[in-house]
Amino acid sequence: MNLTAKIYTDETAARQHLEKLLWPNGPLCPHCGSLDAGTKLKGKSTRPGVYWCNSCQKPYSVTVGTVMEKSHIPLNKWLLATHLLTSSKKGFSAHQLMRVLGLGSYRSAWFLAHRIREAMGETNPPLLGGPGKIVEADETYTGKKEGEVASTGFHHKRTVVGLVERGGKSRMIHVNKTNKREIQRVLDKHADKQSHLMTDEARHYVLNTGFAKHCAVDHGKGEYGRYEDGLLVSTNAIEGAFSIFKRGMYGTYQHCGEQHLQRYLNEFGFRYSNRAKLGIDDAMRAETALKGAAGKRLTYRRLNGQWIA
DSSP states (O other): OOTTSHHHHOHHHHHHHHHHHHOTTSOBOTTTOOBSOEEEOOSTTSOTTOEEETTTOOEEOTTTTBTTTTOOSOHHHHHHHHHHHHHOTTOOOHHHHHHHHTOSOHHHHHHHHHHHHHHHSOSSOOOBOOTTOEEEEEEEEEEEOTTOOOOSSSTTEEEEEEEEETTSOEEEEEESOOSHHHHHHHHHHHBOTTSEEEEESOGGGOSOOOOSEEEEEOGGGTOOOEEETTEEEOOHHHHHHHHHHHHHIIIIIOOOOGGGHHHHHHHHHHHHHTOGGGTOOHHHHHHHHHHTTBTOOOOHHHHTTOOOO
């Protein structure tokens, strides 16, 4: 990473880079969807990068309708923060972002990081797996539920269900309970039924999954992998993804409100799904996150659980 690159030090270069990513076919009006029908406004009283749509008669810029809309943080710092957050395997804390970017407050850095996590989330994610492919499923527990008293077992903890397409992408979903009904709902929504499903021996996976094949490894008997019909039956891939997630949450972020947990899951799932093993480098990963910023405006009130139009 070259910290002296112009897109990280010059706001004009950063805006041009963002326009190239979000407007590959020319300026696109976020209000009416008109393509290349805008006139670039000039003058001392006009902010750089503002266009006037000749169709709907409204002004717009490349940040309108994105997580960066109405932000007072310079675009070059947005691009640098995105690169730092997407290239750090175990996350990048808001306090560290504040220091590196020279932001005026922790709140600004925290809000900035959450908006980048929002950009990492998939709007209409495709199903994992497919014909001849393997999907591993497992659950893990992290943190303490709001209002719960710590005790033995997992009933007081927050539950996360994870899926990994072996050799491919990963997805982690925060759920309220771990039971057959909830597991079936997650599998129906996120996994292709033509896949081979691999789980552990937990009772909530003993269900009518409808998958091409369902194999379970018995951890209770000390079994962590075996071959069946030429397929390796294991959940090592999803457990590896969970390991990275937990190291990041406990070592880097340390605390996470339950209402924000899914965004952290999106962050770790995004990095795993865009890892170097799949031929994706840091620059490509950051560009993918920036492209995902479109159509996801996130206000501070909405982030704190108060949804507004």
